[in-house]
Amino acid sequence: MDLTRRKTKKFRGSMTHGRGKKAGRGAGLRGGRGNAGLHKHKYMHMLKYMPDHFGVHGFRRHKSLVKKDRIINVGQLEEKFPGKKEIDLTKEGFDKLLGGGKINTAIKIKVKNASDRAVEKIKEIGGEVKIELKH
Incomplete structure (x- = not known):
């Protein structure tokens, strides 16, 4: 390993580094x-x-043109529709059934769309989910 440094000879004494008196000022170059x-x-x-x-x-589409699905969880069905054995969620204004929460009563449900977990939970307790096809 070489410990001696090579002497730099370039522009040591020059204040302008070859640009003249005023040429190297600012960012004009x-x-x-x-x-x-x-x-x-x-x-x-x-x-x-x-x-x-x-x-x-x-x-980006205008907010008025973007349709958001109205959703409801399985756990909300008994408190929103107490005592009902058959529920048409499409008529009630809901588009999708999700699997959040717990349900204790067997219910027949008609809905546009449902998650796999929601269908599984309702079928476990003896209920039924009918998913309408979108046209």
């Missing part, structure tokens, strides 16, 4: 700092190396 000039003198560079830099990309 490189056309501005950072992203300066991307719409002007660095436009071709921007088009080639970062074409997606400007503008908005993609879109």
Whole structure:
């Protein structure tokens, strides 16, 4: 391993490093700092190396157009519909049945969509789930 360092000879005594008196001041040498000039003198560079830099990309649908499913959990069925043996959740305004909570009574349920866990829980206690096909 060489412990002696090689002496640097480059521009040691020069204050301007070959740029003259005023040329090396500021960021004028490189056309501005950072992203300066991307719409002007660095436009071709921007088009080639970062074409997606400007503008908005993609879109998001308006909230009024996005339909969210109204959901209900298995554990909420007995408290929302006490004493009922058959429930049409579609008529009640629900779109999907999920498997959260516990249920103790066997119920026949008609719904647009249901999770596997919800169907399993209702069938375990002797109930039935009829899933309507979406058109």
